[in-house]
Amino acid sequence: MLAFALRRTGIALVLVWLVATLVFLVIHLIPGDPAELLLSQGGVAPDPAAVAELRERLGLDLPLIQQYFTYWVGLLHGNFGTSLQDDHPVAAEIALRLPRTLELIGGAAVLALAIGMPFGTAAALRVGGRLDRVASVIAGVALSVPVFVVGTLAILIFAQKLGWVSAGGYVPLAQNPGRHLALLLMPAGTIAVGLAAVVFRVTRSSVLEVLGRDHVRAAQARGVGPRLIILRHVLRNALSPVLTVVALHLGALLGGTVLVEYVFNWPGLSGYLVRSVEARDYPEVLGIVLAISILFVFLNLVVDLAYAALDPRVRHA
Structure with a gap:
């Protein structure tokens, strides 16, 4: 397991290097002068002096290899650049906002797993039954409805009609935990609708596939109880x-x-990314894209390690 973890970690680090290098090269692959593009408004050519000043500020006047070295030195020190709008460190803003997005996605994942896995397992155990048919239809509808429609309907029903929760907003957890969780519930639930449908479908098909394996049939032939078979032999593999x-x-x-x-x-x-794109704030956009890309690589590393822990065969693949 240790060798597998080290190997996967090494691959993840290589991927991070590749992603960071690609993000660095993006600014140089854009046709034209990046500083001039950033300062252009309404098709009017910017002041050459302002363009030269911005190029110097962004370090674009340096040789490419020196820019790349400076870029990596900054990343290794946690420096993602400075916002062009307010001179605020991009890393500080990412550190403030990223936990909120992760909390939103994490809450959605918990809800999706709590809904999708039990219903997917039950549908597989009663394949072709009423629960299977009804749940499959609901999952199909959930997958086809856009997330903004789900969010709008949630606000209309639960906030405006029933008055159970507020329509939106944010309160820090430390300031008011109850209010914070109440405001988190609807957006996390909105994301969870489509994700729960995906979890349901994957769980159902995976459980059906595992139920047909020889070791499950052998356990049934030995008289092992259905609940123990599901918990020990089916769910772990599914x-x-x-x-x-x-x-x-x-x-x-x-x-x-x-x-x-x-x-x-x-x-x-x-939301921070949208604002940065609208403002043409190059350091903010690249910093956010890089942070999201690194997190994506990290998530896949965690899944690989969890996969290996659940299925020992993966370690030797």
């Missing part, structure tokens, strides 16, 4: 693909919660 799919979706959600954060006024990283 959990690996579920974890993989959830992790891949969570990675995608890191950059895809824009609409949810906007609808519910949740001050996370995705």
